[in-house]
Amino acid sequence: MKNKQLTIIKIGGNVIDNSENLHQFLLDFTALPGDKILVHGGGKIATELGESLGIEAKMVEGRRITDIETLRIVTMVYAGLINKNMVAQLQAKGSNAIGLSGADGNVIKATKRPLKTVTHGAAPGPLAGAVIDYGFVGDLDENSVSSTTLDSLLKAGFVPVLCAITHDGDTQLLNTNADTIASSVAVAMSGLYETRLVYCFEKKGVLKDVNDDASVVREIRADEFEGLKADGTVQGGMIPKLHNAFEAIKKGVSAVYIGKADELAELAEGTFGTKMLK
């Protein structure tokens, strides 16, 4: 019986990097009624730390090429610095947060990404057709997320806070895009709960004009996605975000929203950001 509601919220690196916006978001997150799971990114902060150490970030189609040095940096930043600070801030606001990587409690097991040929997205240009070694990047499948472990934590009264570090079950940590983690967690938990997925970032939603916050598209149907890509309305990081959003809807998640982190309170009024439709 799926009568209980669960909200999975993902927060991106641009918001985490802004202490005022993050503070407001965590207040609203804490005030949100019902069971919830927080998934956080932090790509911007990992890029900045890497640069300060002389390691340049390389992204292909929104995914970080993760060599061994980069894996050390993202593990420190996502599973350490950001995850533990997020948990401490939530504890101070009254949420009994528990911070986890995918290795903790075997919550998310991934498979190291095989060599890939670039086909679309960032690359009608020079990268089209190139074979890319993403390094220590983890891909998820329908068995990756342990819904029973997450359910046990929720039933014990914890608020799980998941970072973008996963593992392969054979000692290797892997880097997995946080939007993908949020989508996979929402799909896995939809077997047990009535599940909604909320992507929070620094803009008011999916915008008709990316520079105009007043141009929020209120609803997008799955069959409109290709057109929005083709006419350039959605670009860059918004392409994999929408792909993950529609995958979630297709696989059993009841509702998916994309909107501004410090407007999360509007979720209850039904005026929050962009809603994805089947």
Ligand SMILES: Nc1ncnc2c1ncn2[C@@H]1O[C@H](COP(=O)(O)OP(=O)(O)O)[C@@H](O)[C@H]1O
């Ligand atoms: N139509 C659009 N509406 C809103 N943002 C868009 C749009 N097209 C592209 N973007 C870009 O997508 C970015 C969000 O993707 P990303 O940086 O991956 O998010 P996150 O911070 O959640 O990881 C925004 O910062 C924005 O620059």
Ligand SMILES: CC(=O)N[C@@H](CCC(=O)OP(=O)(O)O)C(=O)O
């Ligand atoms: C493989 C891969 O690309 N992993 C992401 C994980 C962090 C993330 O997704 O952070 P945001 O949500 O802030 O972008 C990365 O290292 O950038």
